[in-house]
Amino acid sequence: MLFNLTDKLLDSQIKNNKIEESDRELYQYGYNLLILQCLNFSVLVLISLLFHCLIYMALFAVVYIPLRSYAGGYHASIPIGCAIFSAILELVIAATLRFSLFNFLLPGMFALTFVAQIIIWLNAPIEAVHKPLGDGQKQKFRKITRTILLIEAAVLIVLCMKNHHSPAGFVIGISHIILAMMMLLPQKE
Structure with a gap:
């Protein structure tokens, strides 16, 4: 589900000539990594708040x-x-x-x-x-x-x-x- 967001973002950026189709794989990797980092950080904050630490x-x-x-x-x-x-x-x-x-x-x-x-x-x-x-x-x-x-x-x-x-x-x-x-x-x- 989250990675579908990456595909939509990339499609939009390619359509609007922000990035080249040939760079899609590189950007996809970067965006997926960013999404996972944000997810990991959010989980850390949530757990920290739930346990008051x-x-x-x-x-x-x-x-x-x-x-x-x-x-x-x-x-x-x-x-x-x-x-x-x-x-x-x-x-x-x-x-x-x-x-x-x-x-x-x-x-x-x-x-x-x-x-x-x-x-x-x-x-x-x-x-x-x-x-x-x-x-x-x-x-x-x-x-x-x-x-x-x-x-x-x-x-x-x-x-x-x-x-x-x-x-x-x-x-x-x-x-x-x-x-x-x-x-x-x-x-x-």
């Missing part, structure tokens, strides 16, 4: 998205699969925050977060099967990933020194654990 879920997005963008990892074979997986992930994190379940998870999380950070440090970037990286890109993405990871780890340490039961610390830690798991999942061809 907008600030912490915004923190999750700020921590997870840039790191995931450069570190790579598992990609669903179809875009809607990615959206569903993301929504489930966000739902679990929001419920954990809302019902203070993170207090039960914190004792083992410090060790798991440290292991996750090592996995990210050593393995990033993980290439997508359909989007291989050149050597220069790999080095650049590795450097960016490590820089982001160091900054986030430093913030996590400061938060935990101030308060061992910090929800913000939980959010940063769980984002690193999730990313490490995504990096270890096998890629589909």
